[in-house]
Amino acid sequence: MVLADLGSRVAVALRKMAQAPLVDKDVLNEMLTEICKALLQADVNVAQVKHLRESIKKNVDVESLASGMNKRKMLEQAVCNELCSMLDPGKEPYAPKKKQANVIMFVGLQGAGKTTTCTKYAYMHKRKGFKCALVCADTFRAGAFDQLKQNATKAKIPFYGSYTETDPAQIAAEGTAKFREEGYEIIIVDTSGRHMQEAALFEEMQQVSDAVAPDEVIFVMDSSIGQAAHEQASAFKKKVAVGSVIITKLDGHAKGGGALSAVAATGAPITHIGTGEHVEDFEDFEVKSFVSRMLGKGNIAGLAPE
Amino acid sequence: MSKLVGGGPVTAEAMAPVLKALLDRLVEKNVAQEVGAKVIDAVGASLVGASLPTFGSLASTVKAAMAEAFGRVLTSPREAADLLHDVSTARGGKRPYVVVFVGVNGVGKSTSLSKVAYYIKSNGFVPLLCACDTFRSGAVEQLRVHAQALDVPLFQKGYGNDAAQIAADGIAHAQAMGATRRLAMGYDAVLVDTAGRMQDNEPLMRALAKLVHVNSPDLVLFVGEALAGNDAVTGFNASLAQYAGGKAPRLIDGVILTKFDTINDKVGAALNLVYTTGKPVVFVGVGQTYEDIRNLNVEHVVRALTG
Numbered sequence: 243m244v245l246a247d248l249g250s251r252v253a254v255a256l257r258k259m260a261q262a263p264l265v266d267k268d269v270l271n272e273m274l275t276e277i278c279k280a281l282l283q284a285d286v287n288v289a290q291v292k293h294l295r296e297s298i299k300k301n302v303d304v305e306s307l308a309s310g311m312n313k314r315k316m317l318e319q320a321v322c323n324e325l326c327s328m329l330d331p332g333k334e335p336y337a338p339k340k341k342q343a344n345v346i347m348f349v350g351l352q353g354a355g356k357t358t359t360c361t362k363y364a365y366m367h368k369r370k371g372f373k374c375a376l377v378c379a380d381t382f383r384a385g386a387f388d389q390l391k392q393n394a395t396k397a398k399i400p401f402y403g404s405y406t407e408t409d410p411a412q413i414a415a416e417g418t419a420k421f422r423e424e425g426y427e428i429i430i431v432d433t434s435g436r437h438m439q440e441a442a443l444f445e446e447m448q449q450v451s452d453a454v455a456p457d458e459v460i461f462v463m464d465s466s467i468g469q470a471a472h473e474q475a476s477a478f479k480k481k482v483a484v485g486s487v488i489i490t491k492l493d494g495h496a497k498g499g500g501a502l503s504a505v506a507a508t509g510a511p512i513t514h515i516g517t518g519e520h521v522e523d524f525e526d527f528e529v530k531s532f533v534s535r536m537l538g539k540g541n542i543a544g545l546a547p548e
Numbered sequence: 549m550s551k552l553v554g555g556g557p558v559t560a561e562a563m564a565p566v567l568k569a570l571l572d573r574l575v576e577k578n579v580a581q582e583v584g585a586k587v588i589d590a591v592g593a594s595l596v597g598a599s600l601p602t603f604g605s606l607a608s609t610v611k612a613a614m615a616e617a618f619g620r621v622l623t624s625p626r627e628a629a630d631l632l633h634d635v636s637t638a639r640g641g642k643r644p645y646v647v648v649f650v651g652v653n654g655v656g657k658s659t660s661l662s663k664v665a666y667y668i669k670s671n672g673f674v675p676l677l678c679a680c681d682t683f684r685s686g687a688v689e690q691l692r693v694h695a696q697a698l699d700v701p702l703f704q705k706g707y708g709n710d711a712a713q714i715a716a717d718g719i720a721h722a723q724a725m726g727a728t729r730r731l732a733m734g735y736d737a738v739l740v741d742t743a744g745r746m747q748d749n750e751p752l753m754r755a756l757a758k759l760v761h762v763n764s765p766d767l768v769l770f771v772g773e774a775l776a777g778n779d780a781v782t783g784f785n786a787s788l789a790q791y792a793g794g795k796a797p798r799l800i801d802g803v804i805l806t807k808f809d810t811i812n813d814k815v816g817a818a819l820n821l822v823y824t825t826g827k828p829v830v831f832v833g834v835g836q837t838y839e840d841i842r843n844l845n846v847e848h849v850v851r852a853l854t855g
């Protein structure tokens with residue numbers, strides 16, 4: 243699993259600390275150094291790693307802590323808490339409501355997995371009893387409409403798009419209006435990939451957003467992204483109202499750390515993860531269980547905060 | 549750190565904090581921690597005992613040595629493939645030059661392939677696009693759009709079929725076209741698109757290895773994103789070697805580094821890829837139009853890394 247390397251290295255650092263005859267400042271520092279190195283190697287944002295280190299140092303006063311087991315437990319807990327808070331912006335994600343139209347717009351960098359994830363998201367919600375539809379507002383990428391169409395057809399989800407219209411805002415507006423009228427509950431708008439360096443593309447994203455007035459904007463991020471994650475995610479957030487994040491391709495060998503920066507950058511929670519190319523390769527995301535799974539549940543059970 | 553310490557010999561102790569700070573900077577630039585540490589350690593070791601120039605700071609000396617080391621890494625792969633020359637040679641031998649594009653999902657394989665087609669065509673050759681991503685929805689149509697826009701031929705057999713066989717058929721088709729037409733009118737290159745896959749997905753890596761080993765392409769290009777923090781390339785090479793099917797393993801010959809326009813100065817992926825493969829960056833993708841393809845500007849990368 244992704245972040246498994248990171249998890250086991252953090253677990254090793256914790257165990258090493260637990261084995262030290264006396265846990266003092268030096269032992270704490272050594273543990274933090276190990277953990278921070280592991281985080282950096284997993285592509286976690288440099289500033290976030292610094293923050294984690296300082297925060298633990300500030301919150302845990304090793305010298306004054308009671309000795310023995312408790313001290314170690316407290317330190318383990320502190321590390322776990324920091325990892326959780328790195329992943330948890332403390333905000334509830336948007337929950338689509340039945341018997342009304344929920345327009346959900348997908349945005350993200352080129353090739354992140356938006357189009358694939360749109361269908362996965364629709365498919366998951368369809369199985370939960372929502373009436374779902376897809377709108378292809380990507381008029382740029384070659385074959386974009388065929389891709390969405392073929393995915394939607396396989397998953398038996400209605401779709402809307404055009405081979406000739408070149409204005410994505412226009413198609414998005416038409417598609418959402420049509421599906422609203424027909425009483426669809428979740429209307430998903432797929433958009434082209436874009437990046438912060440190209441202002442015209444960001445402008446276009448805003449136009450699509452203005453045209454459909456989405457109830458939710460989902461930022462899709464590839465788990466293999468490295469140190470550029472933070473600035474890209476922040477830039478998207480500045481332009482449109484990103485409300486939640488989906489991390490894709492977690493079935494790969496990605497170190498995953500860069501994508502985690504998306505949380506800090508957008509202040510939006512991760513709601514789902516993509517774990518493969520097929521429509522059912524999609525899971526709900528829950529911070530605490532993810533972190534305890536990452537740290538290898540077996541080794542340090544019950545570590546995740548209650 | 550930057551105070552003048554001119555004159556005396558450099559000690560490992562004096563250098564340690566300088567090296568540490570530089571490594572942090574490199575990681576921020578998306579250099580893989582392990583790669584950065586190795587290069588920096590080597591630089592550090594090479595400087596111990598050297599005497600500083602009278603008016604230089606330790607930091608600037610280390611930095612200069614580091615820039616030199618990066619330059620060496622990036623330019624060390626020999627035979628940076630000269631694509632046009634090789635296509636032309638193949639044409640002389642009356643056979644098409646075959647390039648296979650491989651990589652993980654969504655990195656820009658198909659787009660890069662169409663950029664290379666444009667480049668080849670602009671130089672007077674005829675490339676045939678060969679649609680061997682028979683899995684991802686819309687993959688065939690995507691190539692068809694490119695073929696039409698570029699006015700180049702497309703070879704495709706739809707979805708669900710054996711990719712290795714389609715590549716073989718595409719190459720045979722190009723060969724036949726070369727034989728039937730006047731030479732200059734034949735297909736000079738076959739550009740084989742493949743489905744994205746994760747390097748630890750065994751069945752998919754097996755299928756890719758088969759495609760490569762059955763067809764013995766002239767060039768296997770690994771397409772990797774400048775955005776990526778990790779690099780899957782090691783896993784691709786390992787799989788190509790492991791599933792060679794008894795033949796001499798055919799590994800990656802070069803790299804296309806895509807989405808270079810999305811990373812500002814975080815250029816570390818260039819170093820990571822070259823360092824781990826020892827293969828050249830053949831092209832850099834700098835945007836989403838056909839013209840957005842460049843050679844790697846080593847000086848630019850070194851400047852960004854040390855700046």
Ligand SMILES: Nc1nc2c(ncn2[C@@H]2O[C@H](COP(=O)(O)OP(=O)(O)OP(=O)(O)O)[C@@H](O)[C@H]2O)c(=O)[nH]1
Nearest residue numbers: 352353354355356357358435491516517518653654
């Ligand atoms: N292995 C794996 N592949 C995925 C996952 N999600 C998406 N992909 C693949 O990633 C590639 C890119 O996905 P797309 O959905 O086309 O990405 P996109 O963001 O719509 O791309 P653009 O529209 O070009 O910006 C495709 O090959 C998908 O099959 C995942 O969770 N795991």
Ligand SMILES: Nc1nc2c(ncn2[C@@H]2O[C@H](COP(=O)(O)OP(=O)(O)OP(=O)(O)O)[C@@H](O)[C@H]2O)c(=O)[nH]1
Nearest residue numbers: 352353653654655656657658659744807833834835
């Ligand atoms: N900004 C930028 N975008 C790029 C570049 N190269 C490719 N892209 C975009 O990245 C996205 C994915 O490109 P594709 O060529 O479909 O990627 P792929 O590797 O073939 O994807 P799969 O076949 O699904 O694995 C598209 O939106 C491209 O326009 C580049 O150099 N810069």
Ligand SMILES: [Mg+2]
Nearest residue numbers: 356357380433
């Ligand atoms: Mg798309």
Ligand SMILES: [Mg+2]
Nearest residue numbers: 657658681687
């Ligand atoms: Mg492709």
